[in-house]
Amino acid sequence: MKHDAIVIGAGVQGCAVALRLAQAGRDVAVLERSVPGAEASSAAAGILSPGVEAEEPGPFYQLCAASLSRYRGFADELERLTGIALGYRGGGTLQVAFDDLTARTLAGRAAQIQKHDIPVEVIDGDEVRRLEPALDPRVRGALWFKEEASIDPRPLARALHLAAHAAGAKFLSGQVRRIVQVEGRAIGVDHDRGRLHAGAVVLAAGSWSATVEGSGLPPGAVRPVRGQIALLDTRPPLLGRVVFSDKGYVVPRADGRVLCGSTMEEVGFERAVTAGGVRGILDLAMEIAPGLASAPLLETWCNFRPASPDGWPVLGPSAVPGLYYATGHTRNGILLAPITADAIARLVLDEVVDPAIESFGMERFTAAAPAAAQAAE
Numbered sequence: 001m002k003h004d005a006i007v008i009g010a011g012v013q014g015c016a017v018a019l020r021l022a023q024a025g026r027d028v029a030v031l032e033r034s035v036p037g038a039e040a041s042s043a044a045a046g047i048l049s050p051g052v053e054a055e056e057p058g059p060f061y062q063l064c065a066a067s068l069s070r071y072r073g074f075a076d077e078l079e080r081l082t083g084i085a086l087g088y089r090g091g092g093t094l095q096v097a098f099d100d101l102t103a104r105t106l107a108g109r110a111a112q113i114q115k116h117d118i119p120v121e122v123i124d125g126d127e128v129r130r131l132e133p134a135l136d137p138r139v140r141g142a143l144w145f146k147e148e149a150s151i152d153p154r155p156l157a158r159a160l161h162l163a164a165h166a167a168g169a170k171f172l173s174g175q176v177r178r179i180v181q182v183e184g185r186a187i188g189v190d191h192d193r194g195r196l197h198a199g200a201v202v203l204a205a206g207s208w209s210a211t212v213e214g215s216g217l218p219p220g221a222v223r224p225v226r227g228q229i230a231l232l233d234t235r236p237p238l239l240g241r242v243v244f245s246d247k248g249y250v251v252p253r254a255d256g257r258v259l260c261g262s263t264m265e266e267v268g269f270e271r272a273v274t275a276g277g278v279r280g281i282l283d284l285a286m287e288i289a290p291g292l293a294s295a296p297l298l299e300t301w302c303n304f305r306p307a308s309p310d311g312w313p314v315l316g317p318s319a320v321p322g323l324y325y326a327t328g329h330t331r332n333g334i335l336l337a338p339i340t341a342d343a344i345a346r347l348v349l350d351e352v353v354d355p356a357i358e359s360f361g362m363e364r365f366t367a368a369a370p371a372a373a374q375a376a377e
């Protein structure tokens with residue numbers, strides 16, 4: 001049997017792409033070796049912050065902002081399709097400074113990015129505490145990215161799986177060993193269940209993307225970067241919006257839970273929550289809001305960000321016709337799910353590279369090679 005498309009991996013990227021393809025009437029199979037959403041997509045904090053994450057104006061900021069602008073509609077659509085509440089919260093993101101020098105640096109950054117019409121307000125310490133009374137009295141000021149939001153990634157991952165399934169995508173469990181090519185074109189995959197054929201193959205295997213034989217990804221294009229999270233309980237809720245310091249962040253949910261994160265660790269696929277990791281996360285969280293010291297510690301976990309060398313996603317056609325990438329989302333895969341889904345589905349359906357993803361192709365890792373070779377001649 002031949003599918004119109006095969007998607008490798010059922011994280012948020014794989015499920016979201018499959019949803020759009022199935023909604024367009026395509027026969028799509030999603031191949032997942034574990035439980036859909038089990039990896040990075042369920043481990044994420046769910047911050048939707050182009051302002052903090054994309055440090056300067058440019059294509060990456062534009063991509064993040066375009067995805068954020070679709071988020072409310074995306075979340076509403078998924079809630080309607082599945083009945084699952086996704087915990088989408090507005091209120092914006094605060095990036096706080098604990099000393100005058102950092103406050104001046106942040107204000108300087110705001111002045112730069114405001115020139116590019118990026119919506120940000122500079123607020124003083126009193127205004128920060130009016131918004132978030134539980135923040136440390138030493139906070140001197142903050143940038144407030146008012147239009148930003150957060151979402152709960154676990155129900156999001158679940159809803160994307162269920163919505164894609166309900167739209168007709170077939171989920172098959174088992175590992176993809178290899179992407180199969182015939183005469184230079186991807187024609188399917190070798191899977192635990194045997195060879196599966198398809199008109200298009202979408203690689204959305206997160207941190208494991210480069211481990212799939214035949215991926216065509218250059219070495220190092222996607223690697224795992226471990227992140228740890230600690231979950232605290234505050235009742236009544238201590239915080240109302242996402243707060244970043246220069247060390248990390250706290251992400252409050254409406255029910256009073258507060259996610260504290262995170263680490264960025266180059267430890268390969270070593271799956272471990274560590275004493276040092278959790279201590280660092282709790283210290284930074286209590287520095288932001290000292291009242292968190294008395295909050296019960298509910299849970300800790302870790303997972304692997306699918307990290308690219310520049311932190312930008314790897315989106316678009318591969319060098320092999322019929323094989324497409326939806327991977328490498330690094331720290332922003334939850335934020336970028338809506339635009340990834342729309343752009344990769346468009347690519348598979350119409351073979352059109354959406355201008356939004358033009359800067360994110362894998363050629364950026366290989367483009368330097370011919371020039372270097374020429375120089376050496």
Ligand SMILES: Cc1cc2nc3c(=O)[nH]c(=O)nc-3n(C[C@H](O)[C@H](O)[C@H](O)COP(=O)(O)OP(=O)(O)OC[C@H]3O[C@@H](n4cnc5c(N)ncnc54)[C@H](O)[C@@H]3O)c2cc1C
Nearest residue numbers: 009011013033040041045046047176206227332333334335
């Ligand atoms: C601690 C932490 C905090 C984060 N916080 C945020 C945040 O606040 N905001 C944000 O936007 N992003 C955040 N991220 C990043 C975000 O989680 C990722 O970028 C995103 O989840 C990647 O989605 P994915 O579908 O590509 O990967 P994954 O969710 O990892 O899914 C890949 C899937 O592919 C499957 N797979 C792999 N290999 C194979 C194979 N050979 N055959 C079959 N299946 C395979 C895996 O089992 C997995 O289910 C965070 C990540 C971490 C770890």
